[in-house]
Structures are given as C-alpha cells and as structure tokens.
Amino acid sequence: MTQSFQLGSDGFIWFMAVVVDRADPLKVGRCKVRIFGYHNFDLKVQSTQDLPWAYPLNPITASQGLADFKEGDWVVGFFFDGKLAQKPIIIGVLPAIAQT
C-alpha cells in the first residue's frame, strides 16, 4: 500500500457499479452498490448485506435533495479513500435504453 494517505493525493480511483439496495436506515440517500471489478457478483460469495453503503454527491443546485436513482441503475463514482476502496461516493447515474 504505497500511499501518501492524504485525501485527493493518491489518485482518483473511479468505478462503475450497480445500485442494489436503497433502503438507507440513515435516510441520507445512501445505497448499496456492487462495484464492477471490486465486488463479487456471486451473491453466495458476497451478499447484498455485505456490500458498502455508497454516499451520493448532491448537485450544488439541490444540495439538500435526495438521490433519485433506483435499484438496477448503473452509477459512476469514486473512492473517497483511494486504493483502499472502502468508502464509495456516487457522482451520477448513467443513462439507459429500453431493451424490449
């Protein structure tokens, strides 16, 4: 772990993830995310309960608003703690098109 441990100085580690649970007990808009390349997509190995809570970044025009994404949405974010990858922050939701 060759890091300086100074937030923001150890690179911007971004990710793409799937929202799997929005039932945030704290009601601050957190959601559980399964991050591609970081978390196991086999639920027997890593259940939804075992995933981290990701914090959404609110836009400056709606700083107190709650996030509007839902389960199944694909999101893009970054790790607040860099390579340690324990604290995901969500920047935004990717668009999608209907498959039917």
Next chain:
Amino acid sequence: MAISAGPRQVRLLACVAYSPGMEQRSPQGTVPIKGLDISNYIVNIDLYESVFDDTVSGSLTLSDTVGLPEYLPFVGVEYILIAFSVDQGDKTPKEFRRIFRVVGLRDQEFTKNEERMFTVDIATSEFVTSVSGRVQKSYNGVTCSEGIQRILSEEMGVSNDRMTDIEKTTFKIDAIIPNYTPLSAVNYFTLLALNPAEDSIFLFYETLEGFHFNSLRNLLSPPDVSVLPIFNVNEGGVSYAKTINESVAFNSIIRLAQERSFNVLEDIAGGVLRSRVLHLDFLARKYAFTDTNYTDTFEESPHLSKFPVYPKNFDRVVNVNAKLFVLPSSDWSKDSKYVQSTQDRIDQDRLYRAIEKRNRQVKMLRHARTTIELPGQADIRAGSVVIINYPSSRPLEDSIGPSTSSIPANPSRYYSGAHLITSVRHILTRTGVASLSYFMHLEACRDSFGSPLVEFPKGED
C-alpha cells in the same frame, strides 16, 4: 573486528525438483513421492526473510552436465523440496524442510564442455498462490488477527502449523476486500491493526519456520533478555588464540558495517519528527487535528533502548504540516443520537488511528541500520532481538568494566545494545558431497540509543 571461526556445518537432506507431470500427489504434501534429486548439482542455496516482506524468497545456483533446464525442464511449474539440518554444537541439529515454487531461471552460463551453471529463483507456493488469486469478500465483525488467519487458511491454504505466531488483536472491524491478492488483503488488516493500548503497530512476515503477525511492542520486548545472542564487535580484528570457545566462534562477526545511524532529512519529510493528522467526518460536518512529535511519542512507543536518537525538543524546528495525513473519520457520526435512533451502525474508522503510528514506527525502526555477516545460527530469524556491542574509539566515564576476551575493551554505550533483526539472508554453499557451509547476512536495526543527548533549546512552535 573479526574472529576466525569456521562456518556452521549443514547437511543437505534433500533437494528434489519435480513438475506436476512427474507424479500424481498434490504438491501441498510434505514430501513428494517422486521427483528428480538435484542435490548433487547444488552449488549455493540463498534464502531471504524480512520483517518487511510477506514471504520467504530465494535462489538456487546449480551446476550440471545433464542439461537440467531442458531435461526436467525448468519452465515455471516445478516445485523444489529443500531439506537441511543445521549442526548446533551440543544441541540436537535443527532441521528445516520446505517446498518452494520455481519462478524463474536466469544467469545461465555454459562454462566448459557440457557443464552449465545457472540460477533458479524460488518463492514460496503461498506467494505464487497469492499472486494468482484475488479476494472479493466481506469480513464482518472480525479482529485483524482473525481476518488474517481466515485469509491465510481459506484463500492461501496455509495450515495451522505454518501460522507460527499470530498475535491476537481485540478491536473488531468490518472490511470489504475489493479484489486484492490474498497477501494484499492480509496487509490491509495489518495496516489497521493496533495493540489494545493503541501504541504499537503490527508486522506480518514469514520466516523459515512460518508466518508471524506480531505487534512491534511484542517483538521488541523479548521475555528473557539474559538469553539473547550477544555479538561483540572487536576492534582487534583477529583472535590469535589457538582455540576459542565454541559459542564465541559461532557468535563471532565476519564482517560488520553500520549503514547509517540516522537520516534527518528523511525523518523531517517523512513525518518522524513532526506530523499532523487531519481527520474528516463529512456526515457530522466535523473535523479534528491530531498533532504528534518525536519527543512526546518516543515515551509511549516501544523501543530497544532508553534514549531517543534526536535530542528533546529538536522536533520543534520542524513545521507541524511537514507531513500531513488527511483521512476519513467517523468519530462523531458513529456516536450521533440520530444514528443510534435509526437502529443503524456506523463503524469506527480505524485508518486515521493507525496510519500516523505506522508511518512513524516503521521509519524509526530503521534509524540505525547495521549489516552483519556471521556463521549461520539456527535460532536467529527475522524478528529476533540480539545484543551487539560496538567498541568506542575513546574512553567514556561510564564505559563498562575491564576488558575481557570476548567483550570489546571499551564498548560504546551510544551504539551498543539490543537490535532487532529485520532481515536475514541464509547462504548455504556446497563444501562436500552432502555438506554445506552456512553463513548469514543480517540486517540489525535500532530505533534508539543507549546514551542521553543534551536537550535542544525549545524554540518557537
């Protein structure tokens, strides 16, 4: 400096190479059933262990006329069993037996006729398993020592008898291992581990005996100081006595060099003298600074001797922001009444508590570094504490007693004393059909000295 002393005799019990196609049995077994005995071709065995490395590594130098690299062949899938016993004088010979993986072939020279000499790089099979594997798992409510034991056994197949010394930690954490190699996952738990008093970091490393996970405090506080090996650095160089005591011979130093005693520029920039941790809890909209300096933390950290390398207050000349850590925190939000009312739980963030201590203690541990070459000793391993007595070039008022044959005439109080062995290179060289000579290259480190320094005038903060 050196006393004449023969190297420790070592008997090569086995050196067998085999590839998976040679036999059906799993290489995880203790001894392969079949294989090619390559002990006759061994010129040199070099094994390396360090408290800063996860696993043991090494190399074998071989000389043959049968073309082993093509005949076996060596292509990176082979295992090599190395077994040898070390003569310990009056005590029972100590036996070492281990299976390594071949990870590289290099320096192939075609010396004469059909003879060729080459070097085979070896690594432990756990290391290769780790490089080949990834962990994507959550560990909830585990202590760091439990997390490490689970990764070693579940992900790397390490048996309990190889987990030689896993010190228990008490604080429970939730960790989501995000596609790390198993050894990186172990290092993540090691990074967060602190002893119950939260004043000592942990080190994870492997020696020839097995894996160790120990707090620095535990390593630097051996239970019985009176039985520690003692190495005396004699200024005379050579003993002219016809015979010398065996323990003196085996504890004699062939070559010694103190690489450095301190590096003030590195210590300023690296945060040893002064550092600040800024920890941010964005949920609670709160932050805090924790400032630490060398003088104050020296008192509470584990040390090999009583006196610091730098004088008291010397750290005041360094700006507090010379080394700044900015880390996430949950100190306030985890205790908030709102969080408790929602039946939710926010874990205490261990990162900011451990990082500054880890940075400081690892760097301090390497303040004074000495390399020593000596006859092989079966009991000295990375993580051992030994006593080294250095001579002083001028008499000191508090120098220890009169000269004896084994203690330097005028031992330096400043440098002499307990040292931590941070790395060991075991060098076994063929001397006969089944016998090897055994030498060791040690790196001995010291984070403190044996004499007090004059206090530095307290400047402006």
